[in-house]
Amino acid sequence: MMSDPLAVYLTGTAGVGKTSFTRAFAQWLTEAGYDAVTVNLDPGMEKPAYDPDLDIRDWVKLAEVQSELGLGPNGAQVAASDLMALKVFEVRRELEKLGGDYLLVDTPGQVELFAFRESSRHLVEVLTGERSLIAFLLDPLLARRPGGYLSLLMLSATVQFRFGLPMVNLVGKEDLLSPEERALLAQWGEEPFTLYEAARDESPEGSQGLSLELFRALETIGPLWNPVFTSAELGTGLEDLYNLCQQVFASGEDVERSGGPTSGADEPPGSGPE
Ligand SMILES: Nc1nc2c(ncn2[C@@H]2O[C@H](COP(=O)(O)OP(=O)(O)O)[C@@H](O)[C@H]2O)c(=O)[nH]1
Ligand SMILES: [Mg+2]
Numbered sequence: 001m002m003s004d005p006l007a008v009y010l011t012g013t014a015g016v017g018k019t020s021f022t023r024a025f026a027q028w029l030t031e032a033g034y035d036a037v038t039v040n041l042d043p044g045m046e047k048p049a050y051d052p053d054l055d056i057r058d059w060v061k062l063a064e065v066q067s068e069l070g071l072g073p074n075g076a077q078v079a080a081s082d083l084m085a086l087k088v089f090e091v092r093r094e095l096e097k098l099g100g101d102y103l104l105v106d107t108p109g110q111v112e113l114f115a116f117r118e119s120s121r122h123l124v125e126v127l128t129g130e131r132s133l134i135a136f137l138l139d140p141l142l143a144r145r146p147g148g149y150l151s152l153l154m155l156s157a158t159v160q161f162r163f164g165l166p167m168v169n170l171v172g173k174e175d176l177l178s179p180e181e182r183a184l185l186a187q188w189g190e191e192p193f194t195l196y197e198a199a200r201d202e203s204p205e206g207s208q209g210l211s212l213e214l215f216r217a218l219e220t221i222g223p224l225w226n227p228v229f230t231s232a233e234l235g236t237g238l239e240d241l242y243n244l245c246q247q248v249f250a251s252g253e254d255v256e257r258s259g260g261p262t263s264g265a266d267e268p269p270g271s272g273p274e
Contacts, residue, residue, distance in 0.1 A: 005037065006249050007103040007128035008241075011159055012137030013152075014109045017172040020232035021137065022106040023050035028238040029102055037100035041123070042108045043080040052106070053098055059087040077113050085119035088126045095127060102245075103128060115159045124163060132165050133248055135241065137172040138227060144181045146198035149188060150211065153218050166248045169227035170241065175234050182229065189226035192219060 008025070010018040022038055029036035040052035044062035060083045066076035084091075095103070105128075107114040114120045124132055136156040142148035153169070160167045171177075171185060188195035192215075199211040228244065230237030 004131050005100045005103045005128075006245060007105055007132045008245060009105045009107055009114075009124065009132060009134045010137065011107050011111055011114055011134055012172065013111050013139055013155070016137040016139045017232055018109075018137060019045065019049050019106050021135075021170075021172060021230065022104045024232035024235055025238055025241065026050065026104050028235065029104075029242070032242070034101040035099065036102045036104060037095075037098045039095065039103055039105045041084070041105055041114075043084060044077065044109060045106075053100075054091070054095055056084055056087075056091065059091065060084050077108070077110070078117070081108065081113050081117045082119050085122050088123050092127055111155070111159070115162050121163060124165070130165075131249070132163075133245060134159060134163055134165050134167045135170055136160075136167060137170050137230075140171055140173050140176050140181075140185075143171055143185060144177065146188075146195055146202050147211070149185070149195060150199050150214050150218070154214065157218060168241065168244050168248075170230045170237065171227045172230055173233070174229040174236060175231040185227075186229070 010022050012018055019042070022040075026036040026038045037054070038050060038052045039054045039056075040048065041056050043056055043060045043065070045057065060080050062076055062080050065071070065080045065083065066073065069076065069079055071079060107120075136159055138149070138152045138156070143152055156167070156169055174182060177185070188198070196211065196215040199215065203211050228237045228240045230241065
């Protein structure tokens with residue numbers, strides 16, 4: 001029996017590697033024997049790193065919106081994202097023709113255009129509804145500082161709050177991290193209190209209370225901890241993400257990875273007593 005495809009939306013700050021990751025994950029899925037459909041929702045994408053199966057630029061192109069409406073670059077992006085929402089039923093018709101097991105959806109360069117426009121929520125709802133998962137890429141060079149990591153978790157939590165969909169965090173471009181930095185980030189994921197301590201020690205006198213408050217707020221958002229480390233360059237972490245997607249859609253629940261503060265003692269299938 002055919003079921004609707006599962007959609008993974010790639011989100012994150014500008015330049016974090018959403019487009020590259022979309023391409024790499026599509027390639028991995030295809031090689032693993034799945035039918036992966038790529039969708040570009042970035043009307044400003046210039047030199048695509050891949051040839052998307054469905055491209056929002058067939059309906060809305062950022063450069064054209066900018067010149068036709070006589071807008072500046074920021075105004076044009078906002079207008080483009082609202083124009084996209086007007087085309088959403090047409091886009092869905094095209095998407096339905098493509099079928100597929102997985103839809104990988106690349107989102108606009110700047111995360112706020114996706115997360116902070118009402119039109120994006122409408123877009124996601126109409127295009128893929130509840131069979132959607134949001135992957136948030138954390139910039140590794142910002143994430144290696146405790147304050148940077150906390151800020152990115154806040155941003156990720158904001159995206160989760162906006163969409164109310166299952167969500168996974170990915171540390172992108174892990175090839176840019178030294179082994180020590182990677183180990184430190186992994187430790188922060190597994191033992192969140194060590195992140196709090198590092199953030200407190202790093203923050204200037206007077207703002208230490210803020211780190212604690214941020215930390216406490218984040219602590220209640222368990223699924224955000226313990227990111228998957230990935231690199232589009234090396235092709236790492238793709239199978240882990242695939243497994244997480246399976247888990248999410250099989251259980252219909254938010255992702256909880258072992259080690260996070262709210263996670264249970266999940267056992268992998270088949271590991272029970274004989
Ligand atoms: N080292 C490294 N660079 C990457 C990786 N993924 C993307 N990049 C580079 O980061 C830049 C931005 O990537 P892009 O996918 O366009 O980011 P987007 O704006 O989030 O879509 C490009 O120069 C990519 O070549 C990665 O896994 N490792
Ligand atoms: Mg991009």
